[in-house]
Amino acid sequence: MTPMDLAFMHAPTGLALTENRIVRQCNLRFAEMFGDQVDAFTDMPLERLYPSLKDYEKVERVGGDRLRKTGRYEDERIMRRLNGDLFWCRVRGTSLTPETPFKQGVWSFADLSAERPVVALTPRERDVAILTCQGRTSKEIGLMLNLSYRTVEAHRARLLQKFGARKLPELVAKFSGMPL
Missing domain, CATH: 1.10.10.10 (Winged helix-like DNA-binding domain superfamily/Winged helix DNA-binding domain)
Structure with a gap:
């Protein structure tokens, strides 16, 4: 592994490289946060990590607009681990192709569950x-x-x-x- 590969894999924050909202590569912290091994996330649609299709589509709509304008997007949202548990997550991303915002991106994920528990709302x-x-x-x-x-x-x-x-x-x- 190159020093860059080591830095990516062992970064203290969850990192994912995506294409068209599909995880192509993630690091150890991302895999730990979402509840499986790194290889389990390769080629996984990000939709599986959202609480609902509605949430997934809303982030695409709102995030896509911001990514087209600035190339960057960030928010705090509820995400879903593979075991179904919900948790608050800070998400930041950079589009490598702002004209087609989700074609290629680099995303970071920080688990906020220790300071912000999920409260079920109707x-x-x-x-x-x-x-x-x-x-x-x-x-x-x-x-x-x-x-x-x-x-x-x-x-x-x-x-x-x-x-x-x-x-x-x-x-x-x-x-x-x-x-x-």
């Missing part, structure tokens, strides 16, 4: 959480989601409880990094 709680982070009032959210403001308040109360927050600003702070 689709409606997620909608309320996102709109709350955008600074919307309960009445505005109610109008947007066709709910009464009291129902929105009930969702917010459950969110406060789930996240162990006492007040709305603390809840919004705990949402930081949530992919919107």
Whole structure:
């Protein structure tokens, strides 16, 4: 192995080289994070590591736009290990072909599960959480989601409880990094 190969394979962060959103090569930390040996990920579609097809497609849409503009993309999102466990992950990528953003890329993955546990949200709680982070009032959210403001308040109360927050600003702070 060359020194560059050793550096890639033993980097302290998960690394993957991708083509058209398929892992062509990954390092030891990536394999450990997602739960198998390095060889198991060769030629694996990244879709298998997302919680849902909807999440996979959303990152393609949002990330593709940013990659075309800047050649780089980063976010924090929930990913899925091969055993099905969900975890928060910081993802950063560089497209080697910005005009075709996912044709070739270099991606890093950092496991955030130690500092940010996954909290299960219903689709409606997620909608309320996102709109709350955008600074919307309960009445505005109610109008947007066709709910009464009291129902929105009930969702917010459950969110406060789930996240162990006492007040709305603390809840919004705990949402930081949530992919919107």
